[in-house]
Amino acid sequence: MYGYFKAISISHKKASLHIREQIALNEEECKNLMLKIRETFDVSETLVLSTCNRTEIYYYSEKNISEDIVRLLASLKVLNSNEILPYFDFIDDHSEAVNYLFEVAVGLQSQVVGDLQIPNQVKHAYQWAADVQMAGPFLHRLLHTIFFTNKRIVQETGFRDGAASTSYATVEVLESFLPMLSNPKILVVGLGEIGEDVCRTLADKNYQNITITNRTRSKAETLAQELGFMVSDFQTVNEQILEADIVISSVRVEEPFITKNSLKHKSLSVKYLIDLSVPRSIAPDVEELAGVVSYDLDEIQLRANAALQRRLDAIPDVKRIIGAAIGELNNWSQEMIVSPTIQKLKNALEQIRKEEMARFVKDLSAEEAEKVEKITASMMQKVIKLPVLQLKAACKRGEAETLIDVLNDLFNLEKQTV
Structure with a gap:
């Protein structure tokens, strides 16, 4: 009778990066999956969101076709559906699924709370759904409400x-x-996980x-x-460091390879060094050199932790x-839900009005007919006003379907078209 919103999720909470990589979808694959869902299951509103997490x-x-959709996804990715199903979460309750998408879209469900990228990723997913005509009335309203909510969160918290x-935090220091x-x-x-993340940021x-x-x-060439x-060859990294103004190092080494000695031939300009390595790859005493400013991982993470706490507090x-x-x-x-019934009721009453007008208007002058038209049209507006208000009130009480059934019986609305 009426549709309900549902969510299917595989994320960092249950699946390793190796598993998530196999499931991840690019733009073309997202659109293809939506079209396959429409073709296979006759679903007209779908949103597919795929990020690194x-x-x-x-x-x-x-x-409820959630497991069937996962099996369809598995077939498109040439995976064994029975092996990947345990990594998925299914949210079948309409209200819970709506709330979940809100939390995903604003960053409450992100690996880094308040992730700055997720709002744009959701916007892209919405655009892709619209591109393949899979964003209907409900998704349009839902996503625009989410975007407005995001603005309020930015402005008010x-x-x-x-x-x-x-x-x-690294890029914030750099800025x-x-x-x-x-x-x-x-x-x-x-280009470990942190180095790659910095590059993407x-x-x-x-x-x-x-x-x-x-x-x-x-790996460097691909990224x-x-x-x-x-891209530069790692064999010439020392020369590259001397030429750079800003060096961000996240390479794994047993002892620092950027030292006072390696920097002694640097130019006279100021050089900024950011060390994200554990163990450290930049010697702490490099700042003793004139024109060298160095930040270590602890300083960077202090910034990140302070920002994270502000987000948690909000x-x-x-x-x-x-x-x-x-x-x-x-x-x-x-x-x-009640809009079709309201329209059918209006159509039913309008049909009665027109039939009665047709019986008498032939005996009236054009001026009289115009007056009667206005009077009866005004009467119909007043007659329908109360049922419409009652229907909307019933919606808020969760009793709309009962009143819809009553109106259908009273006015035989099933024969009416919207």
Whole structure:
């Protein structure tokens, strides 16, 4: 009779990176999956969100086809569905699924609470759904409500303040001295998880003149091609460090390889060094050299932890704003259920009015007929006003279906078309 919203999720909470990589979908694959869902299950509203930490499918349907959708996804990715099913979470309750998408979209469910990238990732997913005509009335209303809620959270809380991840905190430190440099050369040494995250954060912020180097050159070349960066050979890393204005090092070494001795031939300009390695790859005493400014991982993480605490403190306010938005969405959703009945009732009463007008208007002059038309049309508006108000009130009480059945019986609305 009516559809309900459901969510399917595989995320960092239950699945390792190795598993998530196998499930991850690019734009073309997301669109293809949505089209396959429509073709296979006759579902007209679907949203597919795929990031490094999660792949999720949201759909609006009368039936519960969540496991079937996972099996469809597995077939498209050429995976054994029985092996990947245990990693998925299924949210079948409409209200819980709606609340979950809100929390995902604002960053409450992110690995780094308040993730700054997730709102744009959700916007892209919504655009892809619209591109393939899989965003119907419910998804349109839901996503626009979420986007408005995100704006309120930014404006009214501290949930988006500061950099709550190591990579964002690193770039935040870098941004504190960038205005003092003219088109600085930035070198990223090492492409472990943190190094790669820093590169992606720099790319998201559209920074240029960035070179990356890594022991495994092929990994550096792949990332550089994706992000539009330059690559240097790791064998020449010492020379690259001397030429760079900013060095971000996350390479794993047993003892520091950036030392006072390795920097003794640096240029006279100021050099900024950021060490994200454990053990440290930059010797603590390099700051004894004139023109060298160094930050270690502890300093970076202090910034990240402070920002994270501000976000955690703001969570109650974020949930309050989400609750208010969901309340308004539920009111609209309930009214959407009774809209066809309201329209059928209007059509039924209008048909009665026109039939009665047809019986008498032939005996009236044009002027008289016009007056009667206005009078009867006005009467019909007043007659229908109370049933419409009662229907909307019944929605808020959760009693709409009972009143719909009564109106259907009284006015034989089943024969009416919307």
